[in-house]
Amino acid sequence: MIKDLQIPWQRYALIVELAQRLQTKRSQFGKTALQKLIYLLQEVYGVKCGYDYKLYTYGPFTSQVLQDLDQVDSLSGVDVTSVPTDLGGYRIEPGKNAAPIKEKESNFIAEHEGKLERLINDYGAFSAKELELRATAVYVARDMQRDGKKVTVEALTQMVHDIKPYFPREEIQSVVEELQDKGHIKVAADG
Amino acid sequence: MMFTQVYFHRTRRAYDKHLVGVMRTLLAESGGLFPPPSDIEKLEYYIKWDDWRVFGHLADGKGGVDGKAILGRSHDRCVFETPERPENDDLHFLENIRKRLGDNVSFVDQTEKSWYAPGDTDIWINPRSSRGKTEKLSKLSPVVRGLKEVNQSRIYVPERLRQKCQQIVDQEEAKRESKG
Numbered sequence: 001m002i003k004d005l006q007i008p009w010q011r012y013a014l015i016v017e018l019a020q021r022l023q024t025k026r027s028q029f030g031k032t033a034l035q036k037l038i039y040l041l042q043e044v045y046g047v048k049c050g051y052d053y054k055l056y057t058y059g060p061f062t063s064q065v066l067q068d069l070d071q072v073d074s075l076s077g078v079d080v081t082s083v084p085t086d087l088g089g090y091r092i093e094p095g096k097n098a099a100p101i102k103e104k105e106s107n108f109i110a111e112h113e114g115k116l117e118r119l120i121n122d123y124g125a126f127s128a129k130e131l132e133l134r135a136t137a138v139y140v141a142r143d144m145q146r147d148g149k150k151v152t153v154e155a156l157t158q159m160v161h162d163i164k165p166y167f168p169r170e171e172i173q174s175v176v177e178e179l180q181d182k183g184h185i186k187v188a189a190d191g
Numbered sequence: 192m193m194f195t196q197v198y199f200h201r202t203r204r205a206y207d208k209h210l211v212g213v214m215r216t217l218l219a220e221s222g223g224l225f226p227p228p229s230d231i232e233k234l235e236y237y238i239k240w241d242d243w244r245v246f247g248h249l250a251d252g253k254g255g256v257d258g259k260a261i262l263g264r265s266h267d268r269c270v271f272e273t274p275e276r277p278e279n280d281d282l283h284f285l286e287n288i289r290k291r292l293g294d295n296v297s298f299v300d301q302t303e304k305s306w307y308a309p310g311d312t313d314i315w316i317n318p319r320s321s322r323g324k325t326e327k328l329s330k331l332s333p334v335v336r337g338l339k340e341v342n343q344s345r346i347y348v349p350e351r352l353r354q355k356c357q358q359i360v361d362q363e364e365a366k367r368e369s370k371g
Contacts, residue, residue, distance in 0.1 A: 001207075001208045001211065001298040001299075001300065002298060002299055002301075003296055003297075003298055003299060004289075004299065005285065005286060005289045005299050005301075005344065006299075006301065007282055007285075007286065007344075067342075070342075071342045074276045074277070074278070074342065075277075075278060075279045075282070076278075076279070082336070097279055100279060101279070
């Protein structure tokens, strides 16, 4: 039980900001993309959002993002609509109260303007599935480092493939190399 | 319904808080926590902490301030709560009330758990009609899909300050209403 009120306005503002920035960047900005982009923003670009991610079926996930999204939807900061496709996805777009929610945390958004810009440029155009693979590779690389394991392209590719066998090995390796080239994961030389 | 009317019932939540306080007091010698079950001795000590032992200490007046609140039914009182699905104005008003009540506040209770959160945590089911193909429950059930998170917040104060704090809240409510 806490004495102080904890309303995560910064996280609400971030969700609105991403919805605005991605409106033109991709055809459908849904819940999986939101999960993975916030994960990458935290882990790769070091923006402290306070989310605690765990590895789930579709890569790094925290239910807290969904709770925050639901609240921002309820505040009309974003509009979340169900897209009638076989996959049953969602579309997140800026809502009628997007401006006041962002305004409340304008300093936070301004402080991380550059990092947000880079996140959108680096990852904004990827599909949910492509983001799933990239976020998983980042998660696994960090997990291996924490466990003191040597992270090589080969070892990381194998580990990600074990977790996500439905991605071809070649695709995983290419993503690992792409993340290495971007400097978003630290990989030691093979051998 | 289960969530708001049972788990998040306003009085039950106050007793949750008092019970945590009682346990902290009773377990003061082990730092306010149950001992870790790292060896047989600690495990046996842990097992001894059953309901009867706690009730006995409580009845003997060893539960501290929170124990007194439970025994005397003088639990903390909720003086303000937001709607289950607060809007922007409700959250700003909540912040204002929290500020106005200052040090009088005993605790703030905010829901974090959801009834049902669609997404990666969705329940996968295997309906007879799908011939072995699994589907997300939220995709097949409009009722489940329509469930929304509860994001209610409540502010509690000690019973002795209830009247004074309720007046402050009422004044603020009146001001808010007059502003339209």
